[in-house]
Amino acid sequence: MTKPAGMLTWKDLEIGSVVTEPGNASQYQTGGWRSERPIFDSSKCIKCGICYIFCPEGCIGQDAEGYFQADLFYCKGCGICARECWAKAITIVPEEE
Amino acid sequence: MAKRVGIEVSLAVAEAAKLANVDVVSAYPITPQTHIVEHLAELVANGELDAQYIPVESEHSAMSACLGASAAGARTFTATAGQGLELMHEVLYVASSMRLPVIMAVANRALSAPLSVWGDHSDVMAVRDTGWIQLFVENGQEAVDNVLCAFRIGEDPRVLLPVMIHLDGFHLSHMIEPVVFPEQSQVDKFIPPYQYPMPLHPDRPVTMGAFAPPIIYSETKKAQQVNLEAAKEVILQCWDEFGKTFHRYYSPVECYRSEDAKVLLLTMGSFSETAATAIDKLRTEGKSVGLVKLRLWRPFPFEEIRQAVKNASVLIVLDRALSFGGPGGPVCSEVRSALYGEDRKPKVIGFVGGLGGRDITPAGFEEIVNRGIEISQKGSDKEFEIYGVRE
Numbered sequence: 203m204t205k206p207a208g209m210l211t212w213k214d215l216e217i218g219s220v221v222t223e224p225g226n227a228s229q230y231q232t233g234g235w236r237s238e239r240p241i242f243d244s245s246k247c248i249k250c251g252i253c254y255i256f257c258p259e260g261c262i263g264q265d266a267e268g269y270f271q272a273d274l275f276y277c278k279g280c281g282i283c284a285r286e287c288w289a290k291a292i293t294i295v296p297e298e299e
Numbered sequence: 300m301a302k303r304v305g306i307e308v309s310l311a312v313a314e315a316a317k318l319a320n321v322d323v324v325s326a327y328p329i330t331p332q333t334h335i336v337e338h339l340a341e342l343v344a345n346g347e348l349d350a351q352y353i354p355v356e357s358e359h360s361a362m363s364a365c366l367g368a369s370a371a372g373a374r375t376f377t378a379t380a381g382q383g384l385e386l387m388h389e390v391l392y393v394a395s396s397m398r399l400p401v402i403m404a405v406a407n408r409a410l411s412a413p414l415s416v417w418g419d420h421s422d423v424m425a426v427r428d429t430g431w432i433q434l435f436v437e438n439g440q441e442a443v444d445n446v447l448c449a450f451r452i453g454e455d456p457r458v459l460l461p462v463m464i465h466l467d468g469f470h471l472s473h474m475i476e477p478v479v480f481p482e483q484s485q486v487d488k489f490i491p492p493y494q495y496p497m498p499l500h501p502d503r504p505v506t507m508g509a510f511a512p513p514i515i516y517s518e519t520k521k522a523q524q525v526n527l528e529a530a531k532e533v534i535l536q537c538w539d540e541f542g543k544t545f546h547r548y549y550s551p552v553e554c555y556r557s558e559d560a561k562v563l564l565l566t567m568g569s570f571s572e573t574a575a576t577a578i579d580k581l582r583t584e585g586k587s588v589g590l591v592k593l594r595l596w597r598p599f600p601f602e603e604i605r606q607a608v609k610n611a612s613v614l615i616v617l618d619r620a621l622s623f624g625g626p627g628g629p630v631c632s633e634v635r636s637a638l639y640g641e642d643r644k645p646k647v648i649g650f651v652g653g654l655g656g657r658d659i660t661p662a663g664f665e666e667i668v669n670r671g672i673e674i675s676q677k678g679s680d681k682e683f684e685i686y687g688v689r690e
Contacts, residue, residue, distance in 0.1 A: 207512070207514050207515045208514045208515075210515060211518060212517075212518040212521040212522040213522070214518075215515075215519060215522050216497070217459060217496060218398035218399070218459070218507065219396070219509070219511065219515075219522070220397070220506065220507050221505060221506035221507075221509045222497065222505050224504045224506075230512075
C-alpha cells in the first residue's frame, strides 16, 4: 500500500482487498490500543533481556548502551515485561500520566 | 455437431462442468444434489476429466477447499443443496469478498426442521446476501447453458466473483430431459482460460482475507458492492455472446405473453414452465394475464423488473420461501421495494407456495392468479397468503 489505510478510498483497494506488500502489518500501530505504558528504569536494569523474551508483541529492543526499551508504536501496554522483570526495573503507569 | 441427448439434469450439470474443463472439484454429497458430484467423481475416476477431486468431510470444508483451489488459480466447481448450503454459509462470504470465482450448482432444497429433502427456495434466500452472483434456471438445457456461462462470467477479469446456478431440487435435478451439448471446441472458445490476477504463489507472496480494522472495512464493502453491481453488464454481454454462438438467448427478466397483460404472475425456477401452461389456459378464457420470470437474482435487475411490469395493474409474486414474521416471501418483498418509487406501478400481491416439494399444478397457478385478482379488487388484511395450505 502506498498510502496509509486511513487515506485509501474504495477505488484504491486491490481486487478482493488482497495485500500485495509482504510485511506491511508492521505499518499497523498496535500502540493505539494501549491504556498503560511501561517505564524502564536503567539504573535498576541488569540487561538480562527477560523482558525482551517475554514481550508478546516483540517490541522490546536494546538502546545504544544495551538497556532495554519498548517501542511505543507497537507496545499494547500488557504489563508482562514488568511482571517478569527480576530487577523490578519496569513500572506500568496509566497513559494519562 | 452438437448432440441432443436424453439425460438426467444432475448428470447434465456435471457434464457441463466437464465441458468447462474444471481443474478442481471439492464436494460433499447431499440430496438432491448428490448425482452431480457423484457423476463428476466418476468422470475423474474414469480419466474422462483431468481434474483434482477432493472429497471432504463437510460442506464447510468443501467450500473452503474450493477457495484455496480458486485462489491458486484453478478453475473450481462444486454443488450442494439445502442444509449443505447452510453449512457453507460463512465461507460463501469469504469467496465473494476475496473475489474467487468458484462456480456452484445448487439443487434447491427446503430447510429443516422438520427434515425435508424436497425442493423449495429456503436455502437460496438464506444466502441471498452473501455477495455471489445468483441465477435461476428452468430446465435441463438452461442448466447446462448457464453452468457454461457461469464460468465465463465469474472468471471475467472485470468480475472475478463466485456464481451460484439454482436449479430446483427433484423437480428439475432428477428429471430426464432432452439436452443439447455444445462441442468441446465451441466451449473452449467460449470460455477463455482462467487467469486469476494474483494467484497464491511462493514467488509473489500475497495475503488474502487479511483483517481489516474499522478504518478500512467500509471501503472494502463499498468496493464489493460496486463490483457486484457492475457484473450485470458482463452477464448481459455473456448471454448475448452465448446466444450468438449457440442460438439460445437468456436475459435477467424474461417475459411470456406479458406485453399487453393487465395481470402478471412472477415466478422463478422450474415452476415457471408450469405457470406458463396456466397462463396459456387463462388466455384462451380471454383473461389478460402474462408471466414474468426472474432469472437473475443477484445482482438484482431493478431496471428490467420495472420495465417488465410497468404496464400491468396487478403483479402476483410467487415465493417458494417464507420470511418468518416478515412481509411475505423475499422475492415479493424485493420486487415491491424496487417498484415503490415508481409513478406507474402495479399492485403487488404476494403468495408463498411450493414449500418442501409441494407441487403447484397448472390448475394451482390458475387458482393463484384468480385469487390474486380477487385480493387486488377486494383487499386483504394479510401481508401475503400461503397457497394450498390446509386450514
